[in-house]
Every structure is written in structure tokens, then in C-alpha cells.
Amino acid sequence: MTTTSETWAPPTEFAEDLKERYGLECPPRWGTPRHPDRPSLGPKLWKVMAKLGAPPMPWQKYVSDVALEIDPATGLFAHREVGLSVSRQQGKTELCLGAQVHRALAWPRQNIVYAAQTRGMARQRWEDEFWEKIAASELARMARIRKSNGNEAILWGRTRSKMGITANTEKAGHGPPLDLGFIDEAFAHEDDRLEQAFSPAMLTRMMAQLWWASAGGTTKSVWLNKKREIGRKLIEALWAALAEDPAAVRPRAAYFEWFAPEDMPRDDPATWYATLPALGHTVTEDVIRAELEKMDPAEFDRAYLNRTRKPTPPTDPNVPKGKWPGLLDAKSRPVADSVAFAIDVSQDRSSASIAAASKRADGKVHLEVVARRPGTDWVVPAMVKLRALWKPVAVAIASSGAPAGSLIDDLIAAGIDVPADKDHPQRGDLAVMRSGDITEACGQLADAFNQGTVRHTDQVPLTAAVNGARTRRNGDAWQLDRTSSLVDISPLCAVTFARWALLIRGPQVEEDYDIGDSFA
CATH class of the missing domain: 3.30.420.240 (Nucleotidyltransferase; domain 5)
Known part of the structure; x- marks a missing residue:
């Protein structure tokens, strides 16, 4: 999938800082470090998640705190792009929803668009998960839903912001300027059509952000694999620069990836604790062990160890x-x-x-x-x-x-x-x-x-x-x-x-x- 070394690891002080700041004991293999001199709106997003019934776990605090850093010189978000590569069932959906609702409540007239594998899948998650969680929370009185096909939106009366959905097409995101675009399940996207559609719509929005998130994909996941390779190189270069100069200029993209290299056994709980940041919080060892027992090993690796699934070639008859x-x-x-x-x-x-x-x-x-x-x-x-x-x-x-x-x-x-x-x-x-x-x-x-x-x-x-x-x-x-x-x-x-x-x-x-x- 990538030319960067899968055995690369960040300096030990990175893990120490995450544990001290957030209580995070499962640091990502590649992750943007928190800038000590930047304020962040992360704690405000944490409050939103708590109101939605999902108080943030340590890893969600870390990602959102970095993602919502403010550049003191401009008053704008320090990161225009946020990439998140994390295994299934780790709380990605809750963080995704929290980021959208926080954006809808923090500024007026925000246009927020969510995309998944297909428009049908986006609508299902938007209606069955996002809206259900909003409707069951104390924020329900502030929002209403519009379900008409092609015009779906969760509308926030006080700020007049809206959370909509889009299809995975070249025309996605066309229309009004876009403040927050969220590309979920990126492993299912075989090209960059969504990114190419979202980006122009964000050009005039100074606080715009593009978020993407996914567990590992396959060799056909061209866009995700490219984003992961770029993200890994970005983080490795950032740590090298910080080692030379702690005040080095940081990139405008933030990246976070939890990953288990091939030499970490899939059946070892130590591998799970190094790869699954929700383990011990909302996920248990027994659940992961049950998944291992019932799943194809290659699919388990993709879903829970965040590895890229490769096609299985035919067996060489000479090697039994x-x-x-x-x-x-x-x-x-x-x-x-x-x-x-x-x-x-x-x-x-x-x-x-x-x-x-x-x-x-x-x-x-x-x-x-x-x-x-x-x-x-x-x-x-x-x-x-x-x-x-x-x-x-x-x-x-x-x-x-x-x-x-x-x-x-x-x-x-x-x-x-x-x-x-x-x-x-x-x-x-x-x-x-x-x-x-x-x-x-x-x-x-x-x-x-x-x-x-x-x-x-x-x-x-x-x-x-x-x-x-x-x-x-x-x-x-x-x-x-x-x-x-x-x-x-x-x-x-x-x-x-x-x-x-x-x-x-x-x-x-x-x-x-x-x-x-x-x-x-």
C-alpha cells in the first residue's frame, strides 16, 4: 500500500504527552502532536459529544483537540484537512456526529455535508444514527429533520445551519459554499471525486475543513491508500522537523492512524491494545476475540488491525x-x-x-x-x-x-x-x-x-x-x-x-x- 516504513514509530515523548493530556494509553502509530501554544475548540466539541450521550474517550479527545486547534495569528483553524484511519467499532461515528453538531452550533449558517460509501448508505447513517442520537438528546429541541428525497437536512434553528448528505459523484458538494465536508468509509471510494467536488466549494470559507475517516481498505481503495501514504509521510517529516527545530512550521493537514504491522500477531491481546483505542472503554477483549473466531483472518486484519487487505493469489501447488x-x-x-x-x-x-x-x-x-x-x-x-x-x-x-x-x-x-x-x-x-x-x-x-x-x-x-x-x-x-x-x-x-x-x-x-x- 505504501512506500513508507510500517515499522516507523514516533518518539516516546509523544505517547507520554498523550497519556498526560488525555489519559490515552493507545497512541496512534502516526499522529499529529498537539501544538502547545495553540488554543483549541476541542473541549467544546467534547461537551457536545457528552450532550449527545457519548462522552469522548481519550482518543477522541486527542483527535478533536488537535483537529480544532486555532492559529493565534489568524484566528482560523490551523488545519484545513483532518484524516483519521482507525479500526471499526472504535467510536468513529460518535466523533463524526459530534464534529458536525459542534460546527452547526458554533457558527451561523454553516453548510455541513456528509458522504459515505453511497448516497443510500449516507442517508441510512444520517437518519438512523445521527438523527436518532440527536432526537434522544437534550439538543433535540434545537433541531428538526427534513426527510424529502434529494433535500434531506437536519436544521438548527438558532444558527440556521444545516447538516445534509451527498452522493459519491463528481457533482457532490456543488451548490452553496461548504463549511464542513465529511467523507466517511473512505475505503469504499476508488477515486478522489468527492475530494475534488468538496474542495472548490470550500475555497471562500475561511474556517472550512475537510474530514475523512475509514478503517483499512483493499488494494482497490486507491483514494484511501493514497491519503494514508501521504499522511504517514507527513507525520514522519513533521517529527523529523520538530527534532531539528521545535518551532518548525507545521502542515495545514492533521493526520491520525492506528495500525498493527504484519509482525504483530493478530491473536495477541497486546496487538489489540496497541491498535484499538476504544479497547477497555466501549469494546472488550471478549468481543474482539469473538470477532477473530468468526471472521476470515484477512478481513479481521482489515477491520480491526487497520491493515490493507490484499487479494489472495492462487496457491502454488509446489508449496503445500x-x-x-x-x-x-x-x-x-x-x-x-x-x-x-x-x-x-x-x-x-x-x-x-x-x-x-x-x-x-x-x-x-x-x-x-x-x-x-x-x-x-x-x-x-x-x-x-x-x-x-x-x-x-x-x-x-x-x-x-x-x-x-x-x-x-x-x-x-x-x-x-x-x-x-x-x-x-x-x-x-x-x-x-x-x-x-x-x-x-x-x-x-x-x-x-x-x-x-x-x-x-x-x-x-x-x-x-x-x-x-x-x-x-x-x-x-x-x-x-x-x-x-x-x-x-x-x-x-x-x-x-x-x-x-x-x-x-x-x-x-x-x-x-x-x-x-x-x-x-
Whole structure:
């Protein structure tokens, strides 16, 4: 979806400030910080939300306080645009309604327009949720509803402001000048037609704001994905600028996104507490757990972890990934005197993996990614330490035709050498794999999946590599293919090579040492 790093995180003082100001313990991964020298109308919006029966949660206080900052130099809103990317069922609707009602009551003759996936969906939310909440509140006496098709509006008598709806078309927003435009469920919009329609109508309104909000979408959510990418870059650049100069000029757009990177397990409550700001307020762990149990995992990720849902490609028949879940053994551990290591590097060299394979007492082969980090400069020192600690039967690496092949000379220079006598290798010697060895190793691992002779602990990078792996033909056989695979498959390549080295080199070396029974 985006070119910005999903592992980026704001400085720790950001979370500390949010907790101190608002009691917010679930900060966004990307969020505009509160400007300490600007007044804000946020507290007035909080009062409106309370009158509507939904007192703001800490995250809603934070977003609205920043969104409604006033520039002291101009007396106008500091932000012309407010972007909000947050998971479902977190209170987005209540904040959306509060922002509209506050605007309708704060200034005279405000024109407020709300849009959702379609005009029908906008009307349903406007009538069944917005109006029902207004009608049930103490603000009911101040408003009336007009339901005639094409002319729907909630009218506020004292200020003569109106809250209407519009369709998702190029003509949306055409007509009177627009003071507040709200694009909800942005994931459903495949282009920028609404933004292009709203923006010209706001040009003459000095206090105008465009708000948009959505949970994660799909690869077809072109407009949302573009706005998220721009928002992330905006926040990362803002924090970089503030680090250089606390008085740096801030952008006119505010952005807030709660998001769980792919390496955060979907079934871990810690992931939920880092991603769902309403958890512990209006949402419980049991509710999220129930959603996880009944939903497709990819849809759960989109709806509750705010990840972009990608289309599921057809399964590569050579990689029996359907067997992988049944090979899980969370308690599996390596056996000290039966370990082989392997190294692999991603095609773009942005990361590398060291994996281990170990034959257990029950005859199953334990597979584990020992280390996976950015770059390659760490690999040789780490491998030297692991070799000294474990005295493995071998250290496998693909030959010079593969990305990791460039490390062979450095490994030899560090004392991890090829066998002096290829028929009598020693523990810890390099096992440099040629193309035929790699083909053999790939076929052997596929057989092991189907026969149930390997075990793993469901490490996220390894499971992702299994699910995203693609293959290419090599004669009448096949090899794992880094180019066509959907993700970095170096963790899978590494365990594949480690298992091969364990089974090929293991019988050739002497079992003459005794060390501890777990990785340090």
C-alpha cells in the first residue's frame, strides 16, 4: 500500500504527552502532536459529544483537540484537512456526529455535508444514527429533520445551519459554499471525486475543513491508500522537523492512524491494545476475540488491525502451505547435539535470515528462524557466535548465484571454512549449496510438509514466507523463487537449506560434544 516504513514509530515523548493530556494509553502509530501554544475548540466539541450521550474517550479527545486547534495569528483553524484511519467499532461515528453538531452550533449558517460509501448508505447513517442520537438528546429541541428525497437536512434553528448528505459523484458538494465536508468509509471510494467536488466549494470559507475517516481498505481503495501514504509521510517529516527545530512550521493537514504491522500477531491481546483505542472503554477483549473466531483472518486484519487487505493469489501447488498449520508445535525446541544452521538474504538485500534445523528425539525436525534483521552486515558476526556456542553439524549457504553467496568469502575469512576433505567434513564447516542441492532441498521440504516430519513454532516471518512463497521450474523439478514470491521468502529458504544440511551433513560428522539445550 505504501512506500513508507510500517515499522516507523514516533518518539516516546509523544505517547507520554498523550497519556498526560488525555489519559490515552493507545497512541496512534502516526499522529499529529498537539501544538502547545495553540488554543483549541476541542473541549467544546467534547461537551457536545457528552450532550449527545457519548462522552469522548481519550482518543477522541486527542483527535478533536488537535483537529480544532486555532492559529493565534489568524484566528482560523490551523488545519484545513483532518484524516483519521482507525479500526471499526472504535467510536468513529460518535466523533463524526459530534464534529458536525459542534460546527452547526458554533457558527451561523454553516453548510455541513456528509458522504459515505453511497448516497443510500449516507442517508441510512444520517437518519438512523445521527438523527436518532440527536432526537434522544437534550439538543433535540434545537433541531428538526427534513426527510424529502434529494433535500434531506437536519436544521438548527438558532444558527440556521444545516447538516445534509451527498452522493459519491463528481457533482457532490456543488451548490452553496461548504463549511464542513465529511467523507466517511473512505475505503469504499476508488477515486478522489468527492475530494475534488468538496474542495472548490470550500475555497471562500475561511474556517472550512475537510474530514475523512475509514478503517483499512483493499488494494482497490486507491483514494484511501493514497491519503494514508501521504499522511504517514507527513507525520514522519513533521517529527523529523520538530527534532531539528521545535518551532518548525507545521502542515495545514492533521493526520491520525492506528495500525498493527504484519509482525504483530493478530491473536495477541497486546496487538489489540496497541491498535484499538476504544479497547477497555466501549469494546472488550471478549468481543474482539469473538470477532477473530468468526471472521476470515484477512478481513479481521482489515477491520480491526487497520491493515490493507490484499487479494489472495492462487496457491502454488509446489508449496503445500495447507499442511503448515498442522505442523505447529509451540513447545518444540532444538536438540543440542543435532543442529544445522543456514543463511539466506532477501533479493533486494534489505534483510537477512539465519535459521536452524534440529532433529528431535521423536525423529521430527525442528525448524526455527534464529535471527532476521535489516541489512547483511550483522550476519557473519552473528554466525561466528552461534557456531562457537552450538558447534553445528554444518552452516549452509547458497552458492554465488544467490544473494547470500556474496557472504561466503567473509564467512571463510571469519574462520567458517569449507571442508578440507569434502568426504570428511567437520562440525561447523560451510556447506555451499549448488543449484542441484537447492532443488533437492526444496523437494525434500515439500515432502516433509506432506509427510508431517517437521515442526515449527509459528514464527510470523516464517509463516508469512510459507504463505507467500512461489516457485519456478528447474528442469523437471522446481526451486523457491524470490522474484515471483509475494513476500520476502529468505526465512523459508533458510530453514529449507538448514534442514538439507542437517540430513546430508549430520551423518558425516562425529557426535563428540555436549552443550546446553536451548538457544541463548
